Amino acid sequence: MPLVAPASAPTADRAPLSAARADAIATSFSKQGLMTTFGAALTRVEAGEVEIAMPWSEGVTQQHGFFHGGAVGALADSACGYAALSMVGEGEAGLTAEYKINLLSPAKGERLVAVGRVIKPGRTLIVAQGDVFAEQDGRRKAVATMLMTLCVVRTLEHV
Amino acid sequence: MPLVAPASAPTADRAPLSAARADAIATSFSKQGLMTTFGAALTRVEAGEVEIAMPWSEGVTQQHGFFHGGAVGALADSACGYAALSMVGEGEAGLTAEYKINLLSPAKGERLVAVGRVIKPGRTLIVAQGDVFAEQDGRRKAVATMLMTLCVVRTLEHV
Amino acid sequence: MPLVAPASAPTADRAPLSAARADAIATSFSKQGLMTTFGAALTRVEAGEVEIAMPWSEGVTQQHGFFHGGAVGALADSACGYAALSMVGEGEAGLTAEYKINLLSPAKGERLVAVGRVIKPGRTLIVAQGDVFAEQDGRRKAVATMLMTLCVVRTLEHV
Amino acid sequence: MPLVAPASAPTADRAPLSAARADAIATSFSKQGLMTTFGAALTRVEAGEVEIAMPWSEGVTQQHGFFHGGAVGALADSACGYAALSMVGEGEAGLTAEYKINLLSPAKGERLVAVGRVIKPGRTLIVAQGDVFAEQDGRRKAVATMLMTLCVVRTLEHV
Numbered sequence: 001m002p003l004v005a006p007a008s009a010p011t012a013d014r015a016p017l018s019a020a021r022a023d024a025i026a027t028s029f030s031k032q033g034l035m036t037t038f039g040a041a042l043t044r045v046e047a048g049e050v051e052i053a054m055p056w057s058e059g060v061t062q063q064h065g066f067f068h069g070g071a072v073g074a075l076a077d078s079a080c081g082y083a084a085l086s087m088v089g090e091g092e093a094g095l096t097a098e099y100k101i102n103l104l105s106p107a108k109g110e111r112l113v114a115v116g117r118v119i120k121p122g123r124t125l126i127v128a129q130g131d132v133f134a135e136q137d138g139r140r141k142a143v144a145t146m147l148m149t150l151c152v153v154r155t156l157e158h159v
Numbered sequence: 160m161p162l163v164a165p166a167s168a169p170t171a172d173r174a175p176l177s178a179a180r181a182d183a184i185a186t187s188f189s190k191q192g193l194m195t196t197f198g199a200a201l202t203r204v205e206a207g208e209v210e211i212a213m214p215w216s217e218g219v220t221q222q223h224g225f226f227h228g229g230a231v232g233a234l235a236d237s238a239c240g241y242a243a244l245s246m247v248g249e250g251e252a253g254l255t256a257e258y259k260i261n262l263l264s265p266a267k268g269e270r271l272v273a274v275g276r277v278i279k280p281g282r283t284l285i286v287a288q289g290d291v292f293a294e295q296d297g298r299r300k301a302v303a304t305m306l307m308t309l310c311v312v313r314t315l316e317h318v
Numbered sequence: 319m320p321l322v323a324p325a326s327a328p329t330a331d332r333a334p335l336s337a338a339r340a341d342a343i344a345t346s347f348s349k350q351g352l353m354t355t356f357g358a359a360l361t362r363v364e365a366g367e368v369e370i371a372m373p374w375s376e377g378v379t380q381q382h383g384f385f386h387g388g389a390v391g392a393l394a395d396s397a398c399g400y401a402a403l404s405m406v407g408e409g410e411a412g413l414t415a416e417y418k419i420n421l422l423s424p425a426k427g428e429r430l431v432a433v434g435r436v437i438k439p440g441r442t443l444i445v446a447q448g449d450v451f452a453e454q455d456g457r458r459k460a461v462a463t464m465l466m467t468l469c470v471v472r473t474l475e476h477v
Numbered sequence: 478m479p480l481v482a483p484a485s486a487p488t489a490d491r492a493p494l495s496a497a498r499a500d501a502i503a504t505s506f507s508k509q510g511l512m513t514t515f516g517a518a519l520t521r522v523e524a525g526e527v528e529i530a531m532p533w534s535e536g537v538t539q540q541h542g543f544f545h546g547g548a549v550g551a552l553a554d555s556a557c558g559y560a561a562l563s564m565v566g567e568g569e570a571g572l573t574a575e576y577k578i579n580l581l582s583p584a585k586g587e588r589l590v591a592v593g594r595v596i597k598p599g600r601t602l603i604v605a606q607g608d609v610f611a612e613q614d615g616r617r618k619a620v621a622t623m624l625m626t627l628c629v630v631r632t633l634e635h636v
Contacts, residue, residue: 033538034545037514061510068511069573070554074547081546096546097443098467100259100306100418100577102286104279119304120263124442125415125469127261127304145278145286147259147306149416149467151443192379193386196355220351227352228414229395233388240387255387256602257626259418259577283601284574284628308575308626310602418577418624420604422597437622438581445579445622463596463604465577465624 017047017086025050025082035078038071042082048118050082056110067107067134067143072114076101076130076146079116084126084150087118092152094126099148101130107143109136116148126150176206176245184209184241194237197230201241207277209241215269226266226293226302231273235260235289235305238275243285243309246277251311253285258307260289266302268295275307285309335365335404343368343400353396356389360400366436368400374428385425385452385461390432394419394448394464397434402444402468405436410470412444417466419448425461427454434466444468494524494563502527502559512555515548519559525595527559533587544584544611544620549591553578553607553623556593561603561627564595569629571603576625578607584620586613593625603627 022045029035029042035052038060044051052075054060062068077099084094113133120127130146181204188194188201194211197219203210211234213219221227236258243253272292279286289305340363347353347360353370356378362369370393372378380386395417402412431451438445448464499522506512506519512529515537521528529552531537539545554576561571590610597604607623 028540031538031540032545033535033542034548037536058510059514061508063505063508065510068509068551068554069558070547070551071511073550073554073576074545077545077547077550096580098416098445098465098577098579099550100575102279102306102308102575103573104286120261120301124471127263127416129304142279145288145306147261147304147416149261151469153442187381190379190381191386192376192383193389196377217351218355220349222346222349224351227350227392227395228399229388229392230352232391232395232417233386236386236388236391255421257418257420257575257604257624258391259416261416262414283630286575306575310628312601420597420624420626422604438579438619445581447622460597463606463624465579465622467579 015047017045021086025085028085029082032078034074038075040075043113045082045086048083048087048121049115050079050086051113051115052079053111053113067112069103069107072103072107072112072132072144073101075112075114076116076132076144077148079114080128080130080146080148081116081150083116083118083128087121087126088152092154094150095153097149097151099146101144101146103144105141105143107132107134109134111135113140122152124152126152174206176204180245184244187244188241191237193233197234199234202272204241204245206245207242207280208274209238209245210272210274211238212270212272226271228262228266231262231266231271231291231303232260232305234271234273235275235291235303236307238273239287239289239305239307240275240309242275242277242287246280246285247311251313253309254312256308256310258305260303260305262303264300264302266291266293268293270294272299281311283311285311333365335363339404343403346403347400350396352392356393358393361431363400363404366401366405366439367433368397368404369431369433370397371429371431385430387421387425390421390425390430390450390462391419393430393432394434394450394462395466397432398446398448398464398466399434399468401434401436401446405439405444406470410472412468413471415467415469417464419462419464421462423459423461425450425452427452429453431458440470442470444470492524494522498563502562505562506559509555511551515552517552520590522559522563525560525564525598526592527556527563528590528592529556530588530590544589546580546584549580549584549589549609549621550578550623552589552591553593553609553621554625556591557605557607557623557625558593558627560593560595560605564598564603565629569631571627572630574626574628576623578621578623580621582618582620584609584611586611588612590617599629601629603629
């Protein structure tokens with residue numbers, strides 16, 4: 001029986017990201033004060049997939065000096081949000097309706113990397129999935145996974 | 160930089176399922192009245208991955224005659240639960256603590272297939288991921304994705 | 319400081335449910351094959367709040383004879399869905415986008431009661447909350463809590 | 478029929494918080510670099526219920542100058558985590574396993590207040606619920622609701 005792609009399909013067959021959309025994402029990201037506070041940077045922007053990384057700093061820790069779960073969530077939140085934004089139409093934006101995150105391991109390391117990926121694009125709703133990794137001593141470990149629902153809104157204002 | 164497996168890693172490197180554990184899963188499944196009501200069957204049982212399928216019937220529909228979202232959730236729930244049970248130790252069981260499910264498309268078709276997969280085994284908690292597909296006219300479409308947390312309990316009674 | 323209602327506000331100040339809408343809900347419910355299979359009944363329908371109950375039967379159990387988590391989820395799913403349907407406009411319907419459910423206690427008893435409640439009505443999205451109780455020997459115990467997102471769609475077909 | 482408390486029961490009948498536990502929470506909070514970065518403060522600590530507030534600042538915004546959804550999530554995360562910590566036994570801690578958050582309204586205002594509340598204490602798992610409010614011009618509006626699962630661990634180290 002022919003098998004269509006599972007929910008976690010690779011993004012290889014997606015249309016390339018337009019320069020205008022890539023610019024819009026970079027501009028929006030630069031306006032997120034929280035990402036600046038985190039020292040976070042967009043490290044990869046593709047159609048349907050966005051990666052954001054942030055270094056460890058005292059200012060993003062929980063009580064044991066690891067990355068705070070809230071920082072892990074915020075990074076994945078932004079990565080999924082921009083992955084969605086990479087796939088909406090002209091003059092549209094994706095607003096986060098909700099997300100669930102499972103913390104898989106202590107977020108311990110020098111750098112945190114969140115990868116957001118659209119697993120179901122839609123005209124009204126977009127579903128995205130995020131994976132967060134902590135890098136330590138040259139190794140990368142999965143520390144969290146997120147499942148997010150976004151609502152597509154028609155507005156030039158929200159881009 | 161060496162990259163360790165993402166959360167959705169393939170299960171290829173897992174230890175094979177013991178015959179005793181496979182039996183325990185089959186026995187438990189046969190005792191689930193709801194799965195019998197659904198006409199559901201275990202179609203694949205591996206270490207860390209379990210597939211369950213059910214045919215369409217009037218008795219599992221929502222108001223438009225598609226599979227009810229609750230039936231979709233229940234099938235994924237069982238698939239994830241048994242995937243977890245395939246990986247716990249002797250005399251242990253995995254109790255569902257919670258799950259989140261995103262309904263991606265109308266669950267329309269002749270057969271529903273749920274694949275549950277452990278993405279993070281642990282001594283106390285197990286995280287599993289489920290994908291549900293609807294099959295129609297020889298094609299398979301992703302209709303839902305689930306993220307579940309299970310709690311490992313030490314008891315011969317709960318297996 | 320004046321305090322506005324929290325997310326779990328009482329529904330007392332909502333407009334009463336129209337007879338047409340109450341009929342639409344009863345009709346839709348009667349068409350859900352799964353609810354018939356469960357022997358479930360609408361026990362209360364108000365604007366923004368719906369209660370559904372089902373008796374215990376062999377056909378809805380998990381391997382220990384308790385209500386199956388999937389049945390618990392399905393009942394809450396329907397209760398939240400109809401709570402949402404009670405609040406959408408003429409010719410609109412609420413489609414379940416996703417939900418999360420926490421199983422709080424074993425669902426053991428003679429009857430299961432799910433109460434769905436809209437906590438955030440909206441033109442595009444509705445957020446509902448569900449509580450499921452098991453009744454045994456004249457006592458009612460909370461066994462699960464659900465948080466659901468629905469998408470409002472404009473169609474006479476989906477009511 | 479006698480009705481036992483729903484999942485969102487008031488916390489009135491809980492044992493008062495011990496001074497030692499209140500100290501442990503204050504100490505842990507003061508070590509969370511992220512809360513310091515946010516300018517957040519513990520504004521209420523009771524057995525099973527904790528409130529945390531943070532003022533608006535440029536450093537916690539999303540691209541439109543509202544509170545970033547990730548900051549909203551992080552505040553609720555900490556409030557729920559400390560609500561859980563207020564209820565575990567001597568030498569125990571509550572580690573966040575997962576949470577789901579629904580963003581209900583734009584988080585716009587001068588101050589953000591998160592209230593975390595244990596809705597199901599347990600020896601192995603704790604379920605908490607969080608509500609986040611934005612305050613603006615003397616009014617308080619619900620902007621998010623969270624449902625969290627924590628795992629109780631036996632260790633003096635994690636308090």
